[in-house]
Amino acid sequence: MILLKGAPGSGKTSLIENLNLSPYTLGYDMFRELFAVTAPVAGDDNASLVLGQRIERQVVQATHDAVENRLKLGALVVIDATNVTVADQKVWRDMGHKYNYDVALYDVQSELTDDELLARNDLRGDQRVAEDIVVKKAQQSRESGVALGVHKIESELQLRKLGTVAERDFNLFDKVVVFGDIHSCADTLKEAIADHGDLDDPRIAWIFLGDLFDRGPDALGVFELLAPRVEQDNVFLIEGNHELNLRRVLTNTASKGSYRDSRATRDQLLAGGHMAAEQLAFLNHFVPFIGFTKAQQIFFASHGGVQVDKVPYSVTAGGKIIYDVSNIPDYYFIYGAASRTHTWNRQTEYGHDANLLASDDVVQFHGHRNGSRSDGPQPMDAVPNVWNLESGVETGGKLSVAVIGECGQTAGYQYDGPPFERPVVVPDMSAVPLSARLASDEGIRAKDIGNRITAYNFTRETFQKGQWNPETTAARGLFLRDDTVIARGYEKFFNLGEQHGYTKDDVIQHFELPVRISEKANGFLLIVAAVDGELVYYTKGGPTPFSKAGQQLFERRFDAEKRQKFTGLLSRTNVSVTFEVVLENDPHLVDIIGEDLIFLDVINNAIDFTFRPELEQAVQAILNIRRVPSTVVTTRGQLATAIDYYQHEIVFEGAVLLDAAGRMTKIKSDYYSAAKAIRGPLTGVLRGTAETLPQTMQETQHKLADSGIWQNLTEYTKVNPHGDTVLDMPRILKAINFQH
Template identity: 25%
Template sequence: MEQTRQIGVPATGLVLLVGVSGSGKSTFGARHFGPHQVISSDFCRALVSDDENDQDATPDAFDVLHYIVGTRLRRGLLTVVDATNVQAAARASLVRLAKEHHVLVDAIVLDVPESVAIERNAARPDRSFGAHVVTRQQRDLKRSLKHLRKEGFRRVHVLRGDDVEHAVVTPEKPWNDRSDLHGPFDVVGDVHGCAAELVLLLGRLGYDVERDTAGRAVGAVHPAGRTAVFVGDLVDRGPDTPGVLRLVMGMVAAGTALCVAGNHEAKLVRALRGAKVQVRHGLAESLAQLAAEDEVFTRDATTFMDRLISHYVLDDGRLVVAHAGLKEAYHGRASARVRSFALYGDTTGETDEYGLPVRHPWAREYRGAAVVVYGHTPVVEPEWVNNTICLDTGVVFGGKLTALRYPEKEIVQVAALEQHFEPVRPLAPPTGTEEREPTALAVTDVTGTRWLTTEHSGKVKVPEENAAAALEVMSRFAVDPRWLVYLPPTMAPAPASRLDGFLEHPEQAFEEYARAGVTEVVCEEKHMGSRAVAVLARDADAARRRFAVADGRTGTVYTRTGRAFFGDDAIVARLTTAVAPLFDALDTDWLALDCELLPWSAKAEGLIKEQYASVGAAATTALPAVSAALTRATARGLDVADLAERTDRRAANAASYRAAYGSYVRPTDGLDGVTVAPFQVLAAQGRNLAATESHRWHLEQIARLTDPLVTHTRHRYVDLASPEQRDAATRWWLDLTASGGEGMVVKPVTPGRRLQPGLKVRGREYLRIVYGPDYTDSLDLLRDRRLGRKRALALHEHGLGLEALSRFVAGEPLWRVHETVFAVLALESEPVDPRL
């Protein structure tokens, strides 16, 4: 029976394949890793030169390789580098990259005979280098094997002979990744040798404490299966460090508790192993107490403390426990810097008047979605700071021992039986880190380059320059941010059509969704109006209760950049009355609606006159005069037939252009003549309806509205497996656009992640407004529209919008809602062709 070679690699880290050309690295990588996990130097060389063997392109190729690898590591993805990696300098740059992203790095060495590698290269026509190259690489590899394990690799796996063929590679989750555990949990703050108080707290939490024959607490079990999680600093200062260790060690061994390392455990381990340390801050008490224990217990306790890890990620990433806290970028990561932060906090290198380290208030700047529970710095009472909480309430100093029930977020405490140790620094409430008022905002919430985590779009980057542009608009023109719970995303057009005379056509939208596995879409009339978001409370009391607005206003209607329509009081009153049936049907006292405000001219009259009408007037005045002059020239015998034909065509195009924008203009006087076309119920009390309900449901709810203010959105559903239904929807689109309609939006009836939320298909004549009167003469050029950036923006902005609604309906603080709404506006300043 063939013997397999088991190889464990970090599931979220970096793996270097090391071996000479022809050693089989690419084959090995393809066999054991996914196609997107392996980043090949040959592939990157081809990317920058169209020739994977162009050695002159190697520096540029490795720049690209490092960028890709760094991006994947930042996103927490297993990444494998397929390059020779036989030289120390090449390996060092990649090991350094792994350390920068706080991930582990392994090396897999394919050490094949030099003759085998040379023979393989000779059989490949694309390998033009000679055998001497392999010989040099083999020499470098042999030299490297002597000290490879000292270069920063977690493990070095050397494969020779049959090991290469029979290896089995298994990704290993980091030890700190216990996201599979969902609790419920009871997170316990710093105990510091207070064994009696710990037993009391566990009893209050409902645990049954187990004792040995000597009456010592050696374990605890919760009858409902809850798990205790200790934040570290079990030891020092208090009267019974061995008692605390014995109890916690028993619980961890039985699987009823987890424990992370504290800085006091780390120092105690060094002292017990004979390292020279300063014996202060309660270390003397622990050493004396452990000296009275038997040697086996002290040895076991030392091993237990030494093996404690820096932090745990629990409950699918929703909960992080670390002794001194942990900023978001370090969650689930493994490096000396991460461990240092988790044990000691973000220290500045300075000391205060008490000789204690000055720590940067990381919690004040935390913006992560995970709850971070920690201890380390004693406070009088636990306080929520953003999405973090400190549970060290100084029990050893005469304060309290505190636990947090999770997910309930309930605080449970017991008072210290006495003051066991005099604090160096008096206990005081945290300074400058108090949880802000729920409706308070700070400019630092939105400035600088930011990474926001969303459920539907993953992590989204908001560059600093985009944020600056958005801040200018938001701070000067936007409505009261308490109402600003959502901004609508941009929408990508369907891929370009190749049909004669068409730039956009429904068939391309149907095909894209069909390829993605969508079975049914809805085609909604695309209103030519102004995008509007309506946030409406049933009455002033509901506005005060849900939006913290006490000025008597009951809502707002604002543009896609957050500006109010018409001063908006009048339209709010009218629209609130119009949507009254939805308040009752959805059992809510507030609503957020996505709408179009019609006609376009109600908001854009100035734009129409200055930009569109001026072009139309100039063209329809000048071109007939040119045509008349050409007619006279023809009469004189000049051959201007081609020019005359082109001029006549341009005159017809100009007339079509004027007709196109003219169909979206109608007289209005205040609200007279204005209508609103809602097409989605974004949210209601406790429900993010945009994320959970199908478009069929949304349209059915809006169909309840009968007020004349409401214009209904014409639509039809299409089974993508039915050519007849596709054809019927296309004919409907042609009729709609021929009669002056802008076009339609094609959406999956049931939205899905990573799908475009909608594709707009605009009519042939409407696109004259966008691209100019004569755009049909340049269709071949326009079909080469680059949609990648537009589509990425559409997905990111859609995800941010859904995230904002989720945070709002969950009752999160205003800054948490506002940062995602703000990000949508910030991304709007990305350099994308505005005609798309």
């Protein structure tokens, strides 16, 4: 992935055209043109693109989607954007690294002056941007560096060489051993290796054509045989589709439930003590293909089998072949040559004519496919100069191996695979470290928040589809450093009557008495913990503008001496303390008197959710803070009465119930639920996505109009800590005398 850096007018487009990079280039401007039209500009001879308000987010999303799809295919990608800040570069770097891309940056602006940039900008026609933006971007480009994990390209010559791969000279080796698809058949692999030498013998080159894992009985055995040797100069790993699938599973880029075989491989390796990072580090050593020479014969090895005569190459003055694969995605080498229809759908053509792969000048090795799915494997040397080394080892077939001798001649060998009806190793995941279990769950979102700390939360899809398990339930504002919980909020628990939660009858009949009922303040949750002797402040998403606002309120309320004592308590006891934060500029649905900070609970820093009630008095003694109002009921009659009260008779948010066994549920008041039903549609009116409230809310709309609010809705807003303009619902509801 090549990032072009420079202010508008610096010459990025010209460079792209001069180096014939247009087919590989994507950028925001390309999609702006697709979304936009042109129109005249007052006092200006040049027209301007007309994009419209709130479209930029769609432009950005469309660009990112297009780039990510090309990354999935393994294509050269050039990003034509200003990329003048490290933050800009990080967006593309993170996307590229997810797909094992090398990310490079070329500074097109270089030493250009503002005057030169402005003069060039004047020549851009309807693409011209405001002069102040050009100057600002130019200055940012001069001041910013290169993001960590991105390397800088120093010259156009270096740029031209990207996308080229030189053949390797294998005359250094006495022989070359090439393995077909192994599919987790470790014992068969070990037998074949022992028959031809030693992996650590530097006189022998060992090439593995991909699909090392999945389907077979022992992925762990294959991994532990090859992973320690990836740095050796005589071991060469070629990427197959099953390595690609495993990468997708490990990086959570696979669709939910897909690649079952690769998930089984991942879990075997995790249970064997090889964490996701180690598995990815191993996969990072795989390449799409290898071209090499031995005894004046040219050889080519890839997983899928390709028409090598269509892979562009040049010959240096010294006779060395340089393959230029800028215009060929990795997909082609992984899945192999296919018809137009199969290629369009990114599919393998299993029953293709293998003679199409033959070349008079190049001997090719490949795996992945051998005849149609309904046919048995064909002989490995059925087509001249094409060695097909996929022979169904994991389904009772053979492991095929080709050996190139000292004079360049090739011979084939086959080894029996394990019985097809075989037990597959089922890993004991209980021994897998917590961070690995969380990382392997697609229902959990992980975010690096710095200082070696990762914030975990369940995904939107998990919430919407109710895909709950012990990990997704725990990962709700959970913070780990390595495998140690350093801060945490509450486990996910549900509203009364909500799907996956408790019904009213469940609570009244089965909650273990006594039951604590705490009023629910209408603010946001703040989690405070001590890390390395310093207080940290998180919302469920980690450090955010809201957590910063909560920290500021905390520091206004409690002086340095109290904060120091509080830090000591949290450090000694390894707990987190939760607070409800109510801010003037964060209006929810219930009227407030002023900003407030309400002490909720003390929670143990562990994956198994537990309260630490014995520390509540210590927190109150240090901070002299108000605890959330609560009552304790000791009979089922009292419990039923309390539920009715909090559901039907109050004008605040509701309550949280905690029984003696630690079960929790939330009650939302009728008032709160009715007010919340109005807020969404009214926010749509504020943002221009709707013109009226739904038909069922016409009475409310009439009240808003009669009070003058409807006509002046923007005056009934506040800007929250995140910088978003939101409705001041308490003020609006009070003005129309809202009753649920």
